[in-house]
Amino acid sequence: MNSLRIFLLFALFSISLSHEPFNSHLLPRPLILEYPQESSEEIQLECTSWRFGVEANNLGPWKTIPVACAEYVKDYMTGRAYEIDLERVANEAAIYARTVELSADGNDVWVFDVDETLLSNLPYYAEHGYGLEVFDEMEFAKWVEKATAPAIGSSLKLYEVVQSLGFKTFLLTGRSENQRSVTVENLINAGFQNWDKLILRGSNDHGKQATVYKSEKRSEMVKEGYRIVGNSGDQWSDLLGSEMSLRSFKLPNPMYYIP
Ligand SMILES: [Mg+2]
Secondary structure (H helix, E strand, C coil): CHHHHHHHHHHHHHHHHCCCCCCCCCCCCCCCCCCCCCCHHHHHHHHHHHHHHHHCCCCCCCCCCCHHHHHHHHHHHHCHHHHHHHHHHHHHHHHHHHHCCCCCCCCEEEEECCECCCECCHHHHHCCHHHCCCCCHHHHHHHHHHCCCCECHHHHHHHHHHHHHCCEEEEEEEEEHHHHHHHHHHHHHCCCCCCCEEEEECCCCCCCCHHHHHHHHHHHHHHCCCEEEEEEECCHHHHCCCCCCCEEEECCCCCCCCC
16 A cells, blocks of 8 residues: 555646646546456456366466466356366267277277266365365375265266267276275265276376376276277376377366376
């Protein structure tokens, strides 16, 4: 406020010193002060642009969402926008799946990630600022132990569609092998059934970047004679790397980034 007072004093001082003839338009006049502050519309646009950068994988690694976008991300995740984006991805994936001519050997595979792809951890992230807090592995593990993450409805539909078409369903998750039983329990409670493989990080996989770990697991699938025809994941590290799927489907997730 001090700089504002100095500015006002200076403005009045300079007017009083001016030798111009009196101008009724100059004094008195309402003072409209503009602060160098972004409008909410501008913040909205900036955060939409940031989210585009996230989804297009244009951003470098990041640990938390921008503070200025906290409300924006919360509104996106809890409103209709996230749901509509999820539905679009699932619908496009189902359209593609129906065009695939499956081989008679039964080796055509659809790979699904688990967290924020089949299961939603929104109840957890609601308690942790929707990505505003740095990821806490121990806290998240406690949530996983509850096995209460709900299904992402549109993903469950896609899951059932690809199974009915005859795809093998392989679930490939960054969760640890010691979380297998709670993960199975959670998946079944959420309505997922009859997957063909559930692959979790074993003792040799810890410390590996997700892209490396998931690429290695896909390579194993291919060596076993499977063809990866579709892959659904909320992280680019679910989809990129070696032995990429014929088509990859990126689900929205502006809350966190896994390299
Ligand atoms: Mg995920």
